[in-house]
Amino acid sequence: MTTDRSILLVGTGGWGREVARAINASPRWCLAGLVDTDPQALASTRDALPAPQPPVFKDALSAAKATRPDAIAMVVPNPARQPLLEHFLRAGFPAFVEKPLVHSPDQLSRLGEILAEYPTPLMVAQNYRYSAHSRALRRFIEDAQFGRLREIHIAFARNGRNFAGHPVSRMAGPTGLLMELGIHHLDLLRYLVGQEPSVLHAEAASPLKEFAGWTRIDADLAFPSGTTAHYSARYNAAHDETPWGGSWNFIFDHGEAHYFPCPSADAPAIRFSPVPPFGWPKDLPTPDAREQRQNLLQAALAEFATSLDENRPAETGFADNCLTIKTAFAIARAAGWDFA
Incomplete structure (x- = not known):
């Protein structure tokens, strides 16, 4: 299987760095770019990747416009993630997000309403x-x-x-x-x-x-x-x-x-x-421990790519994760x- 999809990573802190490594090693995904408001986290994650290194951005919306990725990976904690995720779902970007998807029933209801209006693929990395x-x-x-x-x-x-x-x-x-x-x-x-x-x-x-x-x-x-x-x-x-x-x-x-x-x-x-x-x-x-983390992320990323290939909800997509x-x-x- 060749690398056939690009994904923009938003959030490059400790776990974001692990996700960046997994995407970089994935046979199904390539990194379109890295996004973080923290320049130190951005530089650290970029430098941990082999050449050629992806471009880096401070703003997620500008990064998506510049790179036009096939999907977005979000490793940003709530509540900061919620407005960004809503924007990308409305724009039609398939999203791969870290758990937990939400913190409250109101947030879950709001996300369900957005997906009903904008049916965009969403997968939660319940690894x-x-x-x-x-x-x-x-x-x-x-x-x-x-x-x-x-x-x-x-x-x-x-x-x-x-x-x-x-x-x-x-x-x-x-x-x-x-x-x-x-x-x-x-x-x-x-x-x-x-x-x-x-x-x-x-x-x-x-x-x-x-x-x-x-x-x-x-x-x-x-x-x-x-x-x-x-x-x-x-x-x-x-x-x-x-x-x-x-x-x-x-x-x-x-x-x-x-x-x-x-x-x-x-x-x-x-x-x-x-x-x-x-x-x-x-x-x-x-x-x-590190290999375990990478194996889990690789398996989740493979499921995300396959679900898009087959035009079906991911195993840990929105409906299943709601449960x-x-x-x-x-x-x-x-x-x-x-x-x-």
Whole structure:
């Protein structure tokens, strides 16, 4: 497959630099240009790329006019992203955006209205589901080699004091922990089970004075198949931190599986008890952290290109991502948050 589409990258900070590397290495995309209001971030990302380096711009609208790209990649946090995204969707530019798509039901409704009037392709980079391990685990669950999936226990824990100055520490209520971080876990949960959950119960607390919003969330969910899930997310872990993807335990009729969506290179991504007699691809490697990030981005970018080729919604397009976001909203409301 040849590089046949150009994409303009808006946002070149830490994660934007990772996205730039992935686009540069993609067989389907080439960088039309880099955009950022921060000249240091622009220069750093440009210099991290091999020659020939793409042109750089301070203004996204001027950059789009100058480069006429086939699509826009937006790695700009909300709320700054919303007006830019709306402009590009109205102008007909397919958009590849970072999660979370929105922070509130009002923002989601507004975006839905714009897409109804201007039906432009939009894909959200919910990356965890695109890993080879996640794909294989979903097949394992569907094949029912251990029987029916009964329970899922998801634990995420980090010491928030280590990044108390990060923008997420200043976000109110559920925004920092649930919408910015937990949205990854909820999307992967929906993908692996293949059904939409109902929220049975949720509670939240704010035990860290360094954070404006919630730093602990617990939620119980149920799926139509009878599978239940318990989700626990914490930014107040003094020790026993999990990887950013969390620690997942699956309980089946006849066995268990333990999964780390973001494993370390010296530990397996998934362990079974007992070991499956067949059907699990034992040769899946566990790459280092940077390679994991690049692999996930490459898979997401490939899906974006293929969805445009086939004139269909991307797997994590607007309609599907709405379901993930609405699950997060339901947890927040059940825990007492009022989005009004």
